[in-house]
Amino acid sequence: MSEVRLRFAPSPTGYLHVGGARTALFNWLLARKEGGKFILRIEDTDVARSTQESLEAILEGMTWLGLDWDEGPFYQSDNFPLYREYVEKMLAAGTAYKCYCSPEVLEKKRELAISEGRKPKYDGTCRNLIEEVPGAPFVVRFRAPLEGETAFDDLIKGRISFQNEELDDLIIQRTDGTPTYNFTVVIDDATMGITTVIRGDDHVNNTPRQILLYEALGYPVPKFAHVPMILGADKARLSKRHGATSVMAYRDMGFLPEAMVNYLVRLGWSYGDEEIFALEDLIQKFSIESVGRSAGVFNPDKLLWLNAHYIKTGDPQRLAELLVPFLQERGVDSSVGPDLVEVVRTLQERSRTMLEMADGAIFYYTSDLEYDEKSLAKFFTPEARDLCTELVARLKAMDDLSHDSIAALFDRLCAEKAVKMKAVAQPARYALTGGSASPGIYELIGVLGRDETIHRIQRALDTK
């Protein structure tokens, strides 16, 4: 069995956040690169905190990013009989034992140990009980080795080792009979044949316990790769107070999935001096070994820059489709008025997000713009009025609205009136858009069409 098998195993207790998305991405990339399998497993053993909404949000996030899975989603909640079976096996083999210590007693001992400056680890009270206590509530603990060393070669961080005496006999089954995390991951990763575990580095401390479990169970130990955390600008772990952490929130703010993927992969990974990577590129170029070992700060500015890049170079047709919902939110109906694809073309290089693009597109679909007195006075000087009147007259006599002929019209007008381009372009822009910043004047006229252009300029001229 040489096929690599990777997995992403979120617990459905919240949306898909950028950190989770990145580890999912790394897993997906390695699976695709190696021609292996990418498996999705839902860690919902904490029934109380798991929700259907979270599950759907996670799947939606992954789908949006383009991270498709080959197997699953599998649910740990479906595996309770399996876990139970393994607990029984370990009990029978003596690699696990029943512990009757109550949580209260344990807590007291823990406090005492801390106050005396000792390690708060399980003292092994029940480790060598000869007889069972019938009817008494119990948890099942793993009988971990007392001495020796457990080490592994992390694909990202290198060799990491722990003294076994630092580890204690972790609980694998609770009083209520449900299994615990460190146990279920091992059972699942082992039975699913996971060959490489890529996860957040908040799990490194769990790794030696899990390795011991693999060994006790007689399963091969997978490779591990612990990816560093994502931090906020203040170097603290990224959280809501740093702004949006949900990947879907970024979609709603007008980000493109390819920008998100590109940003996420470059946070902690690099390929020479390259910055722009399509998903297809990444499959070829990605390698887990070149992921950095230190935590990285999430930089919204760079994400924005990448998003602008993908908007600029994106297919106008696709962008137009993505733009529609943003327009609708603003009460704009793009089915009447200028062709949305043409509108998009004029906005691509001046929008960093789809949201900005939507804002920039509103005027195209507002035939009767508001012209306020102040701006009118500023742009529509007597000279400007003359020029605009002349512009309207010439436009009326024109059929060809190509960029070149509009440019020629303006050139002639400026030459004959001996004025600068600015003298006519600015008032016309104001009349056409209701503002002073917009796409080029020729593009504007081309997209709006002759009649609408004349309508708007005339209307501005008539307003007073």
Next chain:
RNA sequence: GGUCCCAUCGUCUAGCGGUUAGGACACCGGCCUUUCACGUCGGUAACAGGGGUUCAAGUCCCCUUGGGAUCACCA
């Protein structure tokens, strides 16, 4: 506090014993220009500190300092 991890411009990073320490975002200028942008050219800016090893250290080793993670019948 114990254990574990981390450390190059403000940020993401390249560097894998010999470099004017490179690129990108952001920032600051110039150019382009009908506005806003795009683009383009240029600039400011970093090896946390201290010891070693070596002819030579950002690169290897140790210590210090500073960050972070984790120490549950949560995952």
